[in-house]
Structure formats: structure tokens, C-alpha cells
Amino acid sequence: xxxxxxxRVAMAxxxxxxxxxxxxxxKAPVTQPTAPPAATAPPARPATPPPPPQRVEExxxxxxxxxxxxxxxxxxxxxxxxxxxxxxSFFALDSAELDNAGRAxxxxxxxxxKKYPTWVVTVEGHCDERGTAEYxxxxxxxxxxxxxTYLIALGVAPDRLRAVSYGKEFPFDAxxxxxxxxxxxxxHFVITSR
Amino acid sequence: xxxxxxxxxxxxxxxxxxxxxxxxxTAQQPSEIQLVISGEPGTPPRxxxxxxxxxxxxxxxxxxxxxxxxxxxxxxxxEFYMVPRDTYATIPLARTxxxxxxxxxxxxxxxxxxxxxxxxxxxxxVRVQIRLFNVRSRQSVFAKEYTGSSxxxxxYAHTMSDExxxxxxxxxxxxxxxxxxxxxxNREKIAGPVDNRDVKEIYIxxxxxxxxxxVTTNRQLNIMPVWSPDxxxxxxxxxxxxxxxxxxxxxxxxxxxxxxxxxxxNWLPVFSPDxxxxxxTSNRDGNPELYVMDRDGSGVRRVTNNPAIDTTPTWxxxxxxxxxxxxxxxxxxxxxxxxxxLNLRRITTMDSYADRPTWAPAPFNEIAYAAxxxxxxxxxxxxLASGTTRQITxxxxxxxxxxxxxxxxxxxxxxxxxxDRVQVFTMGRDGRNVKQITRDANNYTPGWxx
Numbered sequence: 093x094x095x096x097x098x099x100r101v102a103m104a105x106x107x108x109x110x111x112x113x114x115x116x117x118x119k120a121p122v123t124q125p126t127a128p129p130a131a132t133a134p135p136a137r138p139a140t141p142p143p144p145p146q147r148v149e150e151x152x153x154x155x156x157x158x159x160x161x162x163x164x165x166x167x168x169x170x171x172x173x174x175x176x177x178x179x180x181s182f183f184a185l186d187s188a189e190l191d192n193a194g195r196a197x198x199x200x201x202x203x204x205x206k207k208y209p210t211w212v213v214t215v216e217g218h219c220d221e222r223g224t225a226e227y228x229x230x231x232x233x234x235x236x237x238x239x240x241t242y243l244i245a246l247g248v249a250p251d252r253l254r255a256v257s258y259g260k261e262f263p264f265d266a267x268x269x270x271x272x273x274x275x276x277x278x279x280h281f282v283i284t285s286r
Numbered sequence: 287x288x289x290x291x292x293x294x295x296x297x298x299x300x301x302x303x304x305x306x307x308x309x310x311x312t313a314q315q316p317s318e319i320q321l322v323i324s325g326e327p328g329t330p331p332r333x334x335x336x337x338x339x340x341x342x343x344x345x346x347x348x349x350x351x352x353x354x355x356x357x358x359x360x361x362x363x364x365e366f367y368m369v370p371r372d373t374y375a376t377i378p379l380a381r382t383x384x385x386x387x388x389x390x391x392x393x394x395x396x397x398x399x400x401x402x403x404x405x406x407x408x409x410x411x412v413r414v415q416i417r418l419f420n421v422r423s424r425q426s427v428f429a430k431e432y433t434g435s436s437x438x439x440x441x442y443a444h445t446m447s448d449e450x451x452x453x454x455x456x457x458x459x460x461x462x463x464x465x466x467x468x469x470x471x472n473r474e475k476i477a478g479p480v481d482n483r484d485v486k487e488i489y490i491x492x493x494x495x496x497x498x499x500x501v502t503t504n505r506q507l508n509i510m511p512v513w514s515p516d517x518x519x520x521x522x523x524x525x526x527x528x529x530x531x532x533x534x535x536x537x538x539x540x541x542x543x544x545x546x547x548x549x550x551x552n553w554l555p556v557f558s559p560d561x562x563x564x565x566x567t568s569n570r571d572g573n574p575e576l577y578v579m580d581r582d583g584s585g586v587r588r589v590t591n592n593p594a595i596d597t598t599p600t601w602x603x604x605x606x607x608x609x610x611x612x613x614x615x616x617x618x619x620x621x622x623x624x625x626x627x628l629n630l631r632r633i634t635t636m637d638s639y640a641d642r643p644t645w646a647p648a649p650f651n652e653i654a655y656a657a658x659x660x661x662x663x664x665x666x667x668x669x670l671a672s673g674t675t676r677q678i679t680x681x682x683x684x685x686x687x688x689x690x691x692x693x694x695x696x697x698x699x700x701x702x703x704x705x706d707r708v709q710v711f712t713m714g715r716d717g718r719n720v721k722q723i724t725r726d727a728n729n730y731t732p733g734w735x736x
Binding site for chain 1: 553573
């Protein structure tokens with residue numbers, strides 16, 4: 093379970109990085125070239141002299157914070173949610189407790205909410221298909237409220253948050269495997285206004 | 287066996303107008319007869335239902351439909367042995383009640399045989415007549431005439447079946463009852479910030495799965511419908527405002543009510559047996575608790591008060607108690623509490639997970655529910671008098687969301703047994719005679735009307 097969560101966090105970080113790079117690519121402003129913080133880049137670089145293709149790579153824009161905010165600011169609400177800056181947090185079977193990995197994700201999401209103080213966010217509680225449809229509405233509610241409560245503890249204003257349970261109505265992964273179920277037991281963050 | 291002094295001879299007239307039946311009984315030529323048709327000792331009576339006779343050429347299709355549907359309806363309650371229709375080929379067709387070949391029917395082993403006619407009286411109306419004959423005595427024990435719309439001939443068969451069950455077995459049939467359920471069959475996606483979320487709308491169907499029709503059209507998430515006791519309204523949970531709330535569809539008027547007046551989030555409504563109150567789950571005080579309100583939303587009373595989850599209510603037949611699901615022991619279990627919030631007791635103790643209690647109507651003193659029995663769920667029934675539990679599905683798919691028929695002899699439920707999808711099925715209260723009701727896409731959380 094811990095292994096799974098670590099992988100998930102790593103994957104979430106990679107996806108977030110990819111989103112940032114892609115988002116910045118659209119703007120393509122002329123800024124001071126700096127190498128992107130790629131994990132695989134340093135060992136390869138000292139061995140060979142920089143050929144022309146590498147120069148193209150170096151001219152990619154820097155993922156600066158102001159640029160990123162502008163990019164999000166220019167998108168529609170639906171597009172922002174499609175490439176959401178938020179990461180879902182996940183739960184154990186029949187549980188609404190945030191574990192360490194879940195708290196770390198919610199804390200990162202809280203930082204984003206503080207960066208965009210006008211955003212109003214719905215925290216959706218979701219369940220996997222192994223519970224009943226009826227009881228899962230209450231379990232999803234408990235998950236959403238657990239995340240909302242932690243966000244408030246981290247300093248997010250309560251009036252910017254709504255907790256809504258969707259039970260097992262909207263699985264993220266329609267499969268019937270352990271992996272699918274673990275992806276479906278989640279709190280999903282949706283920006284409803286900004 | 288009861289004996290009735292009852293007159294027969296002329297047609298007993300009944301009138302069916304716009305789907306509503308009003309029966310008027312008139313007696314002529316009094317004579318002493320055995321009204322109830324019995325079978326051989328120790329066996330149920332054997333019924334034969336051939337095609338009806340089309341008295342006008344344009345009613346030929348209806349004549350076939352009436353025979354077939356009436357046979358199915360009479361078969362559903364398992365009170366009669368229904369002689370298979372494909373064995374009737376050798377029996378000469380009777381054009382009038384006087385021509386019924388009783389000797390041939392007797393040879394086939396039938397104790398009772400139906401003779402029916404249908405004719406179109408104008409473009410949109412029909413006249414349907416039926417007689418039920420005792421094959422041994424050759425006497426008509428049930429005779430009726432119905433006139434009305436030709437739009438839904440099945441309704442005439444359903445009405446006859448219910449009336450025959452009432453007369454022959456003192457049994458309230460369910461042939462005119464309806465089901466409701468939630469379905470994603472339109473394969474639409476909900477518009478909004480998150481992609482790939484299926485629209486679910488509320489549907490209704492006849493008890494046998496025919497005439498499936500959509501009730502809601504809001505292209506949102508609409509789930510967990512239940513019928514009002516007068517079978518004219520459906521209460522359900524809808525997310526059309528972005529959070530779960532209770533809506534009531536007055537299906538024959540095209541109107542909608544929102545009784546909770548915007549207080550909190552509310553879900554899983556159930557009407558009290560007299561239709562005056564609704565019990566539901568709400569988070570208005572911070573976590574899921576049960577509340578009761580009057581049908582119009584006034585007079586809200588809190589029923590449960592516990593930091594655990596309390597949800598999924600169902601009323602006792604006399605409206606004084608509520609069974610529900612609570613996870614106060616750590617896992618969801620079934621409890622009973624007075625509608626006033628007093629006298630709480632737990633009834634499930636052997637299941638790791640139990641939900642969706644549904645209280646059977648009288649005279650059955652029992653509660654059906656879904657219990658985790660492995661990777662999925664099965665339907666179990668708790669007998670309140672003896673405290674014993676019986677299981678009625680056995681791991682054929684995952685089986686959830688049971689609801690009783692109004693006569694308590696059947697349940698509707700969902701199962702994944704047919705394919706990878708969730709479908710609605712009915713079965714007897716003993717778990718036998720499972721019948722698939724829906725086939726298209728997924729269909730969830732059914733309810734059964736009075």
C-alpha cells in the first residue's frame with residue numbers, strides 16, 4: 093500500500109511537471125535560457141559537447157511561477173479543471189482517513205488554493221465499487237469532509253470549500269482490479285469558480 | 287375451500303377508461319356453483335390461456351398479445367400451473383363461448399381455460415371480453431368486459447390477471463404495478479468541468495420490464511428512485527444543483543417538487559406507507575443522519591444522532607419504525623429505530639457489511655438487505671419474528687439494492703450476473719424465478735410501486 097502511494101505521488105509529480113512544460117511551450121516568450129530541471133539530464137551532459145539539437149532544447153522557456161499563473165488565468169474554467177493543478181488524494185478500503193501521502197497531497201493542494209485566493213473548490217468524495225451504491229454516498233461524504241476539514245486546518249477559508257459525495261457513481265477507472273479500485277477511492281478537487 | 291353463492295350467465299361488465307379500471311358487478315340467473323377452480327388434490331390448478339379471438343381483422347395482433355401477456359401474468363405469482371401455450375395446437379379454435387372444446391382441454395389436463403375476445407370499436411378504442419371456465423363443470427366463473435384505449439393492450443391482460451388472482455386466490459397481484467430505476471442507457475456525458483461522467487436518468491417500466499420510459503430529462507446524475515404509495519410520484523436523489531438533493535417527480539402531471547428547501551445536502555428519500563412523510567439522509571447537522579419531514583417539506587424531525595454514518599432508511603409497514611444502515615460498530619450494519627428516534631436495536635450480526643434494508647409489506651414480517659458475501663454482495667432476508675436470516679442469491683454476480691413488490695412475494699434488485707454491466711432483475715421472495723428486466727447499458731437502484 094505504501095509502495096503504491098509512493099508510486100502514485102511520483103507519477104503525480106511527473107504529470108504536474110509535464111503539464112507545466114507543455115503549458116509554457118504554448119506561450120514561448122523570449123526569456124533567459126535555463127536548463128529545465130530534468131532528472132536524467134545531468135549525467136548525460138558532461139560527456140559530450142553541445143550539438144545543435146541540444147541548443148534547441150536549451151531554448152525552451154523556463155517554468156517561472158508568474159508565467160504559470162498567467163497561463164492558468166487565461167484558460168477557461170473547464171480547461172483549468174481538465175489540466176487541473178490539483179492532485180487527487182486516495183483512501184484505503186472502507187476508510188475516510190487521510191494517511192501521510194494523502195495529507196501531503198492535500199497540503200500541496202492547499203498551497204495552490206492560497207496562491208489563487210479567489211478560487212472556490214468542490215472536494216468530491218468518491219468510492220470504489222466494492223461498497224453498496226447507497227452506503228457509498230455516505231462514505232464518499234465522509235471522505236470529502238475529511239479533506240475539507242484538513243484544508244481548513246491548513247488555513248483555507250471554509251467558504252471557499254464545498255464537500256460533495258458521489259459515492260461509486262463516477263469511477264475514475266471503470267476496471268474491476270485492485271489498481272482500478274485504489275484509483276477510485278479518492279477525493280477529487282474541482283474548481284467551481286474563481 | 288370456500289363456497290360462494292354467485293350468479294353467472296350474463297357478462298359481468300367492467301369498464302376500463304384511460305388505464306384506470308372501475309369494475310361493476312351485476313348478478314343474473316342465480317345458481318349455486320363452485321367459484322374457485324381447484325386442481326387435482328395436492329396440486330395447483332392447471333390453467334390454459336390461448337390467444338384471444340379477434341372479432342375485427344385489425345385486432346388480430348392484440349388478440350395474440352392479450353393471450354401471451356395474460357399467460358405470463360398468471361404465471362408470475364406461481365399460484366397456478368400454466369399449461370404451455372405451444373401445446374395448444376391440436377385444440378380446435380372456439381369462435382364463441384359456446385364452442386369452447388372442453389373435452390379437448392380436459393384431455394390436455396387443463397382445469398381452467400380462458401376464452402377471450404377483442405374488437406376495435408373505432409380507431410382508438412377497443413372492447414375486450416374474457417371468461418374463465420372451469421373445464422370440469424363447463425361453467426364460467428369469471429366474466430368481464432373492458433372498453434378503453436387501444437394504445438396499450440397489455441394493460442387489459444394485466445387487469446384481468448390481477449382480478450383473477452383476487453377472485454381465485456384472494457391474492458393481490460402485481461401485474462399493474464410498475465418499477466422505477468436509474469439508467470445511463472442514453473450514453474450521454476454530463477456537461478461540466480470533469481470529462482467522461484455518465485448521465486443517469488430516472489426511468490419507469492411495467493412490472494414485467496415492458497414500456498420502459500424516461501422520467502427525468504436534466505442530463506445530470508439522478509439516482510435511487512422510490513415510488514410514492516399512490517404510485518403517481520417518484521422521489522429520487524439528483525445532483526442537478528451540483529450536490530445531492532431530493533426531488534419529487536409527479537409523473538402524470540409533469541410537475542416537480544423540491545421539499546428540502548435548500549437546507550443541507552439530502553439523499554435517499556423514502557415515503558412512509560401512508561404517503562404523508564418522507565424519511566431521508568442529510569448532512570445538515572454535520573454528518574449523515576436520518577430525518578423525517580412531511581411530504582411538503584415542513585415539520586422536519588431528526589431521527590438519529592450519532593457521529594457514525596446513519597443512512598438508507600426504510601419504513602415499517604405501519605409507519606412506526608424505520609430500519610436503516612449505520613456504521614457505528616465500525617462496518618455498515620442494519621438497525622431498527624422508532625420513527626420518534628427511540629428504541630434502537632441492531633438486527634444484523636453475522637455479516638461483515640450490510641446495507642439497503644427494505645421492509646416487506648404485511649403479512650411478511652421481514653427485512654431484505656444486501657450483504658457482503660465475498661468480492662460482491664448477495665441478498666439476504668431477516669425474519670423479525672424468529673430473528674433468523676435466509677440468503678436468497680448465491681454469488682451469481684454481485685446482487686444489490688433489493689426492494690419488495692407491494693404484495694411482498696417478489697423482490698426487484700440489481701445484479702451483475704448477466705454481463706459486465708449492472709441490470710435490474712426480479713425474483714420470488716424465495717430467490718427463485720429470477721427474471722431479467724433491463725438489458726441496455728447499466729440500470730441501478732430499483733423501486734417497486736403499489
